Amino acid sequence: MPPLMEVDDLRMHFFTRDGVVKAVDGVSFALEAGQTLGMVGESGSGKSVTALSLMRLVPEPPGKVVSGDIRFKGESILRMSEKEQGRLRGDRIAMIFQDPMTSLNPVHRIGRQIAEPLRLHKGASKKEAWGAAVELLAQVGIPQPAERAWDYPHEFSGGMRQRAMIAMALACDPEVLIADEPTTALDVTIQAQILELMREIQARTGSAIIMISHDLGVVADIADHVLVMYAGKAVEFGAADEVFCRPLHPYTWGLLESLPRHDADDGGRLSPIKGQPPSLINLPSGCAFSPRCAYATERCCSEAPHLVEIDSGHSSACHFSADKDFLNRSPHSATGKL
Amino acid sequence: MVRTRKPALYGIIPALLLTGVLLAMTACGQEPTTSTTAAGGEIQKGGTLVYQIGNPSFIEPTQAFESEGIEIVQAVFDSLVQFDYLTNELAPDVAASWEANEDASVWTFHLSGESTFHNGRKVTAADFKYAWERICDPVNKSNISYHLSAVKGFDEMGEGAATELSGVKAIDDETLEVTLSYGYGDFEYVVGHPCLCPIPKEEVEKDAAAFALKPIGNGPFMVSEPWAASRYVRVVKYPDYKGTQPNIDGVEFKIFEDVETAYLGFQAGSIDSTQIPPGNVNAAKTAYGVSPDGYTSNPGAQVQLGPELAIYYMLLNNEAEPFDDPDVRRAVSLAINRQAICDIVHEGVRKPADSFIPPGVAGYVPEAWAYSKYDVEAAKEHLAKAGYPDGAGFPIIKLSFNSGPGHEDIMTLVQADLKAIGVTAEFDVSDAPTYWDKVQNGNYQIGRSGWGADYPIIDSFVYSNLASTSADNFANYNNPALDEVITAARQIKATDERIKKYEEAVAMAGEDCPVVPITFYAHSRVGSARLHDFVHGGLGMSDFVSCWLEGAAAQ
Amino acid sequence: MAALLQVEGLTKHFRVGQGVILSHMNKTVKAVDDVSFAVEQGETLGLVGESGCGKSTTGRCINRLLEATSGKIEFEGVDVRRLRGKRLRVYRRDVQFIFQDPYASLNPRMTFGEIMAEPLVIHGFGTRREREQRCKEMLAVVGLSPEHIHRYPHEFSGGQRQRVGIARSLMLRPKMIVCDEPVSALDVSIQAQIINLLDELQKEFGLTYLFIAHDLAVVRHICDRVAVMYLGKIVELGGRQEVYSSPHHPYTESLLSAAPVPDPQKQRARSRIILRGDVPDPMYPPTGCRFHTRCPIARFPICSEEEPPLRSVASGHETACHFAKAFPISAGRMTSGDAHQQDPFGGFDGRPGGNLGDFS
């Protein structure tokens, strides 16, 4: 049986006046029901575009899928008609966006917005859909849902809006829930509430979640699988414990080393990755990370590595990930964390 | 007499609308044309004539002072006497006969007794007294009271010291006696003005506001519905009218703010008679044919270009340097190429003025004013004589006038002509009220004016503009000898004698050249192809009685 | 020795306009309410809290970008709030500011050189050439190439711009720098670069930092002492070690517990406190302890009736909780599982135990 959702060497490029922006340039992963995939990377690494591509929400033009495939239950989404895609969206695959402030339509009532997917996909009557919307609001923990459904988004607080967004996404019991930085705009205590809610929902509905975040902590908290992205490419993929505790890619090492911790003293000095992320129009030849990589060799500058499975279920896009000596040079091994 | 300068007209296309506001008699030279149908066929009855007018301020006789209002009054009311549309000859109307005393200071009018108001009541002498007092009553602030300024008691009433005109007496229902403050042989013409008609007191007292919108008169037409502001005034024929019954059923006076729009409507076929906007005369001549007498429109000869009894002239401030010197005034007058103005601005419709008195007014003498010709060399000579050889030392002067394309064009040409003799003139343009303020206060150097008589008498031109005692003598011309001649002339009862005396006065003034005549007005109108025997007279009034509409009855 | 900066009873009210023509109908928001702390020479004090807690306002009041409503701010023993004219300028020379947004804090129409030279120009230092020289040096200090002096901000990434912002703050050799969320707009790898830079500059120039941030980890990394703020009040103040490893205020503890750590195994093992509801509207702050509407241990009337003062709980460690000592830390702690049982979705009505809590 094919996996619930499968992405195969996806390349989404933007054709702009200034050149071709390779926003997503080779991303592959598979997702099973009930799994949570965390997608991490810095801004511009292509994680959001990947998520939007899964929903076919990237405006085309300027965007264009130049190669690769996205399959939902073995069926290629890319080859579906627009109508079929529309039937999938919001029904089988739903999405939550980063900024709950702007992602809700300011001139429609919350209840109506939540009811809309039901009316669209389930053919519910206005009344039924409204009732279901109130129900959903209750499920995501909005007090007095029957009254609050009549509110407009600006009358909700940030946390409540994100709950409403989640309710909207959940309306049709989707099989895949894509969350694009759902907590970035929120305070940390509210973030904890939202993450808790998502965990709760997954436990109840068994849907798969794709959690996109730049915050390694959030991903570590919620994901069981992690995809690390850099400059439009997937550089590491594996189970969360593996990726966080035995990272294979120097970029992942760098990320973890850059991060101060609030749960322990970190010895006073961070080890940042040097330099700046590359321009997506003008990617360096070879490994995109090579200019910033402390371990880069000549081969890295000329030959682009592919995502290769090193351990079972743990892959990395580095020429040297299979090299045990190389891995021993990682800061993780030095500090004995490996 | 109305100085042709009042209202709305001046804003947009003043020169054209100026043609109106004249009434009187004329004169010699006009062979009455037989007004039978030119295009053949029987006179047909019925139909409504659509007639373009500007937007009137008033349509009731007490207040009407612009041509558009007076034309309506003319159709709706009959005065004591009337003028023939073509010959301008005096004829009886409500008054069957009249006579004056020796020095022409007491006039007695005998009413025919046939005229009735549209409400059915007979017109009496008292109705005239009522109407005239209404005009003179300061409460009504009428702009036309000057017509009656010769009547005894006029000043007292104007000052509020008297409530009636002591000079006007209704001896009985059919006899009206008018005593004047001074002898005035032309008074019989004055009472021919359409606005000096009788007014039914009972209607005004019932509802003055309603009367203002739907005046009730004694003329061939009656107003059929209240005046629709800015849109139209409709009149229909008055069935009980005792005079000549009109051929047409009525007239729709369609109100247009500007002639261009009206002319568009004419071209599209929905207007029967309109003025022709400047620039279209030649094309219209070709398209519609020219009326041979200039006054009568018949199919195929629809363009009416007849002269009117009015003159366009330059005012020179005779009191102030440098125009206090007659030679300077003569130089200016000689410098102006009047023919060019007529050709360029008026498309040849108007004629160059060679006197201050327009042809058609009894007393007009061709080339009476010797300096009113175009002679650059002579102009330069006079200028040199005044001490400004080739304009050297001549101050830069201000050429004042009220705004409006017509005046601007003429002044542009005048400016160019003055430049040719070395005189630099700068424009000083203002809106009409401001301009007239300046002129009245003598606060100008060269200005412009137009003058048309309300009744075609030479006195209207001579006294008002040239007598030092006249309030309208804006040129501030002061010649005591001339004043004496005019005073003498006014008291002569015999018409021919009187006119002779006036001719003498005109010649005297011509030598001094106090003002500079430019052109004699002429109208430029066009009638529709279904319109027969339609006369628009030299007095600016249209005859709606004798015209008829082809095929109108069938519609 | 007196502290370099001494803040006592700092209060800042904002008026929120609602009046038609006159402003008498306006409401007041107490953004900062009676805040006191001191910053010693050479140390870094962290000011941490969620959005709207008043930490940035505090920083701006200290720098006189905002005028405090009341309270005392003393810098080197001088009352800052009374400074005018030239003396204010001298003070501003000594206390510099680093802003959060590297995009908004640099004038887009000025080159890096002009931006960096501006403090020198304002204070009348150096000739044109000297200033340029100094800019080049300082660019090198913050890790940029001196050639960039003629370049414009929009040509650079956030991290590079933030370096220029830092360089600008150093041009006048200040004694103290107020850093207002200097790294929160930056990506992880760049953030680490800037943190290290700030660290090094402090050592190099003997700087004192007032470090304002919402990221607990960054604060822990860079600060010597930490003040935790909630709704305009300091709820806990103490050394980094003490506050992070033995927080006395339930809010501090909740905050620490809510921030996940980038280690799945550890994260799973951590206990969690899920706070109820949202931060109340600062226009209508709760009575008593401002945290009581969300507090996991507020079970007594005193919490909603009496405002707890900041009390010392250990040497150099103060906290503003009525029960800071009565309840050992563990007593207030709940696992996530507990929280669910009590209040499945965090009690969004915001009225725990019938206590008032007028927020919406």
Added chain:
Amino acid sequence: MLAYIARRVVQMIPVFIGITVILFLIRSPAIVPGDPVRMIVGERAISQALYDQVVKENALDKPLYYQYGRYLTRLVQGDLGDSYQLKRPVTHILFEKLPNTLKLALVALLIETVIGLAAGILSAVKKYSFWDMLVTLSTAILVSVPVFWLGMGLQVLFGVKFKQWGLPYLPVYDMTSRDFSTVVHFIMPGFTLASASMAYAARITRSQLLEVMGQDYMRTAAAKGLSRRDVIWKHGMKNAMIPVVTFLGMDLGAMVGGTILTEMVFNWPGVGLEIYNAIQLRDWPIVTGGVIVIVFMVMIINLIVDISYAFLDPRIRYTKAVK
């Protein structure tokens, strides 16, 4: 909501007073040259007694502030004075003309809304297409063309030439006739008056719609599975229309005041033409009275727009009413 309306109404008062002050000064002898008595009585010679009477009747001997107070008091009672020329109450004169101006403005608003919105939506939805270019260019031309020139051109072409060529034509000349209220009479003047506004409406619609299409909630709507069409119509339109409706409302006010040129070219018997003629005659009561009437209407329209704006946009409706 009531408080919001009340606040808007209260805010209108100083503006209205300011306007009356300016208009009062404009007609006062302090600013306008000339003797006000002469303007009132016209040019005929009058006695000193009558002169004094006019001065007294019009309080011309009183100080300026007194005159203003008198003016304002009468204004509030709906008395705009009598016309110098026509010697009738200004209100009567104006209210004869006002319906014509309003009708014309409403027709223009209709034309503006239909064409402007359609063009704006078309060019936004088909951004960068040929249609978009066409709309962009033609709106630029429409805002640049002098209305009187456009009006003249339309008359010549559709009124006269078309008739001459035997094509269906539009009436241009008999605006004053009895059947003046028929629809065809309104087409050309309406189009002329609406020309520039139409272009602005199209531009605003386009930019608003484009702006809205870039908003996050549009992506949310698409993520729910709505088709592109539904996303735009169900989620985009209402948001985009809020500023457009505001513009249309404000523009109705502007058009009421901007009819002078159109009325002149089409000989349309409206307030604008009346004011223009009155300026020529220095008939200040009509001029200032006409301006006051128009300004007052503009203010009322703007107030209605503001209030309806609050109804359209829930963010405004409730923010003030929360507590």
Added chain:
Amino acid sequence: MAEAPEQIPGERSARGAGTDSSMGRPPLSIAESVGKGRTLRGDAWRRLRKNRLAVAGLVWVAIMVLLAVSADLWVPRYLGDPVDIDTTQAASQSLQPPSWDHLLGTDRMSRDIASRIIYGARASLLVGAVAVGIMLVIGLVMGAVAAYYGGIWDSIIMRAADIFLAFPYVLFAIVLVGVMGGGSPTNVFLAIGLLGWPGIARIFRGSVLAVRENEYVDAARAMGASTPRILFRHIMPNAIAPLVVYATMSIGVAILAEAALSFLGMGVQPPAPSWGGMLSEARGYLFTAPWLMVYPGIGILTTVLAFVLLGDGLRDALDVRKKE
């Protein structure tokens, strides 16, 4: 006042300029560190140049300005005097259709229309520029005061702006010129300028308020910059962009307003040529001499259009959001 520059503070250790810092960080390599710094203005200019319509507008404006400025040098000699007439010849030269002698024909007064259009451009551009200059001066001062001082000043100025904005533009311009007594260009400038300032003031005020929110303004204040410095160095340059667009468009609007006033006989007075005045003269010749109406109308249309297109282009070019 040339104050001797003070020593730069804290010059404790002589640090090698340009060399690696003592912390051993090499300068970062920047991908695009080639070439000179790109100014915002340069960027805007580059974007403007890509907009063909805007470039067309700019070129047309330039041509018009050039024609208007150079008119005295050649127009009277080659095309004919725009004002002077030889009355003896005028009748025969009147209303000539376009020909090689008179490219755009002659008017009733026999003057060359091309010549008059060029001089009319001078009048229009002058009115546009001066009127917009007046509204800019008033508007900038009012807007800046309202935005920077706020409070009561803001209220007064903005209420005053409301009062002026409540008057319909065309109507009030006509009334104002009517009151001041038409016929003087000064009155036209003043009327258009007086009516235009509230727009400028509002935009500038809004713009200043928005710019003032930027942290770089705070940064300047935190450094101790004086109010004038903040205003002129930081706020003005950044707040001016929308005004540039608005002012450009306003020139077009002012030209239209002047044409309307002249058309109504209240603007530039004959015989001085103006486009509106020429159209007013042309009214009677719609059929007999259509060129009288066509060319001045095209003159107005194209010139205003040029300013509108230029304004559109500037708006896009100066829009910061459109960078990237």
